[in-house]
Amino acid sequence: MPAIEVSHLRKSYHGTTAVADVSFDVADGEIFGIVGSNGAGKTTTVECISGLRTPDGGRVRVLGLDPQHDREALRRVLGVQLQESQMPARIKVREALELYASFYPDPADVDTLLEQWGLADKAKARFGKLSGGQKQRLAIALAMVGNPRVVVLDELTTGLDPHARRTAWELVEKVREAGVTVLLVTHFMAEAERLCDRLAVIDRGRVAALDTPAALAGLGPASAQRIRFRPSQPVDVAELAALPEVSAVEQRGAQLAVSGDADVIGAVTAYLARRQIIAAELRVEQTSLDDAFIALTSHSTKGDVG
Amino acid sequence: MTAQTLDARPRPRLLPEFRMTGKAFRTLVRTQAKLLCREPAVVLSGVALPLALIVVFGLIPSFSKPAASLGGKTTLDVYVPTFAMLSSVLTALTALPVTFADLRERGVLRRLAVSPVPAAGLLAAQVTVIATAAASTALLVALIGTLGCGAALPVNIGLMLASYLLGTTALLSLGLLIAARAASAGVATGFGVPAMIVNFFFAGVYVPLQQLPHLLRTVSGFVPYGAIVDTWSGSGAAWQHLLVLAGYTVAGSLAAARFFKWE
Numbered sequence: 001m002p003a004i005e006v007s008h009l010r011k012s013y014h015g016t017t018a019v020a021d022v023s024f025d026v027a028d029g030e031i032f033g034i035v036g037s038n039g040a041g042k043t044t045t046v047e048c049i050s051g052l053r054t055p056d057g058g059r060v061r062v063l064g065l066d067p068q069h070d071r072e073a074l075r076r077v078l079g080v081q082l083q084e085s086q087m088p089a090r091i092k093v094r095e096a097l098e099l100y101a102s103f104y105p106d107p108a109d110v111d112t113l114l115e116q117w118g119l120a121d122k123a124k125a126r127f128g129k130l131s132g133g134q135k136q137r138l139a140i141a142l143a144m145v146g147n148p149r150v151v152v153l154d155e156l157t158t159g160l161d162p163h164a165r166r167t168a169w170e171l172v173e174k175v176r177e178a179g180v181t182v183l184l185v186t187h188f189m190a191e192a193e194r195l196c197d198r199l200a201v202i203d204r205g206r207v208a209a210l211d212t213p214a215a216l217a218g219l220g221p222a223s224a225q226r227i228r229f230r231p232s233q234p235v236d237v238a239e240l241a242a243l244p245e246v247s248a249v250e251q252r253g254a255q256l257a258v259s260g261d262a263d264v265i266g267a268v269t270a271y272l273a274r275r276q277i278i279a280a281e282l283r284v285e286q287t288s289l290d291d292a293f294i295a296l297t298s299h300s301t302k303g304d305v306g
Numbered sequence: 307m308t309a310q311t312l313d314a315r316p317r318p319r320l321l322p323e324f325r326m327t328g329k330a331f332r333t334l335v336r337t338q339a340k341l342l343c344r345e346p347a348v349v350l351s352g353v354a355l356p357l358a359l360i361v362v363f364g365l366i367p368s369f370s371k372p373a374a375s376l377g378g379k380t381t382l383d384v385y386v387p388t389f390a391m392l393s394s395v396l397t398a399l400t401a402l403p404v405t406f407a408d409l410r411e412r413g414v415l416r417r418l419a420v421s422p423v424p425a426a427g428l429l430a431a432q433v434t435v436i437a438t439a440a441a442s443t444a445l446l447v448a449l450i451g452t453l454g455c456g457a458a459l460p461v462n463i464g465l466m467l468a469s470y471l472l473g474t475t476a477l478l479s480l481g482l483l484i485a486a487r488a489a490s491a492g493v494a495t496g497f498g499v500p501a502m503i504v505n506f507f508f509a510g511v512y513v514p515l516q517q518l519p520h521l522l523r524t525v526s527g528f529v530p531y532g533a534i535v536d537t538w539s540g541s542g543a544a545w546q547h548l549l550v551l552a553g554y555t556v557a558g559s560l561a562a563a564r565f566f567k568w569e
Contacts, residue, residue, distance in 0.1 A: 088341055102327075
């Protein structure tokens with residue numbers, strides 16, 4: 001049985017479609033990513049899975065439970081870290097953990113959690129005095145306090161500095177090591193690439209693609225090879241662009257960026273060699289998950305949502 | 307959409323769910339009590355203000371002399387019950403709704419909604435904390451007023467206690483109803499403060515009830531604070547008032563739990 005099953009999920013708010021048709025399965029023990037632009041329907045999907053929203057149509061199951069009908073059973077096995085959800089400003093870290101621990105039949109040990117999530121020295125600090133990274137760590141610790149079998153992490157690293165973000169990634173890997181299935185919502189491709197076993201790209205309320213990060217990166221446009229360099233002498237841009245392997249040339253100050261198919265590097269270096277031009281600061285960019293994501297979702301900028 | 311698509315709407319429940327362990331409830335009460343003590347505005351208006359008022363009134367010599375206009379009672383005699391009730395009115399109609407609206411505004415309730423805590427449990431824990439604070443304050447006010455400053459004891463202590471308890475639960479239920487729905491602390495204040503002023507008015511805090519037209523005096527019996535004060539006066543229709551207060555309590559708290567909004 002998959003840990004999470006979503007099929008043909010649909011949800012609108014006042015005539016605006018947030019989720020049009022989303023389906024995916026998350027296997028037990030997997031880190032599954034949901035990526036998409038802002039407003040693509042990621043959070044609504046997660047809210048339907050967590051039982052916070054009632055879907056207009058479709059089917060959602062978490063460990064075989066219906067989030068609407070089996071609310072109580074679901075809440076005991078599902079840990080959730082929500083975007084923009086806070087604690088009372090005056091509650092202390094330990095009090096928050098002890099409070100949430102008391103809600104669950106078999107909670108984790110509060111001291112162990114404090115230690116594990118690097119909050120032991122902040123146990124007596126009030127929530128309002130914590131830094132962004134500390135609040136985020138508390139949010140994950142609270143999601144884990146009930147010893148859940150599935151956790152949902154929504155925009156875990158948004159607003160964190162790069163250092164805190166890396167620490168958060170290690171924490172997510174720790175969660176998985178504990179045997180917990182993770183549903184990770186993010187709009188950082190690097191995060192999805194680093195952490196997720198598989199991911200769904202959501203665009204305008206639909207699944208645009210669903211695969212492993214490596215396979216999705218291969219979905220980028222075939223001509224996404226790109227080289228950048230600073231030529232030692234001026235180059236005739238029109239002539240360079242006329243090469244059959246080249247699809248586009250962009251001049252940025254002293255730098256040239258040349259895009260083309262798989263043979264573009266050979267063609268450009270041969271062209272430069274013929275004119276005895278040296279390419280300084282040469283960099284070759286491979287297609288990445290970022291490119292694939294842009295290619296899969298670029299039409300949404302034209303905007304006809306709703 | 308395919309034919310196998312199911313509509314996943316839950317059937318509406320008549321009664322709210324209230325299933326939580328004793329341990330969870332106790333921890334919730336303890337935590338909410340600590341948080342309330344860390345709110346200076348609540349402590350000052352709900353506890354310190356009524357105590358300060360009864361002490362000040364007790365120290366004014368002329369307030370301890372029987373007045374013919376009060377039917378032989380002293381000013382202090384009249385104000386002991388009013389001040390005893392003050393904490394209930396203030397905390398039920400301002401502190402309670404504002405606390406909940408603030409939690410809702412900050413997304414604290416949204417986070418609680420995905421934990422196994424039922425809305426009714428959350429409301430009940432907060433009411434327990436507020437009611438305990440209000441009742442302790444009322445008891446202190448009554449002790450200071452009667453034993454400390456020599457105000458007369460009420461003729462019918464049983465009726466007095468019953469109307470105090472039902473009056474407090476009625477006011478709390480009104481506060482809960484606002485707490486269940488208000489989207490922000492501002493909205494909660496916008497509903498709570500006028501409700502409080504209406505209660506004060508019909509309890510004769512601004513204008514003595516005896517000077518109100520007959521119609522308004524009748525209405526007063528259907529406003530919680532008015533019904534309470536009229537029961538205390540000893541001249542009112544006590545049982546009718548107690549029924550009104552019980553009605554507010556039951557209807558208000560059930561509606562609050564039923565229509566509770568997490569966000």
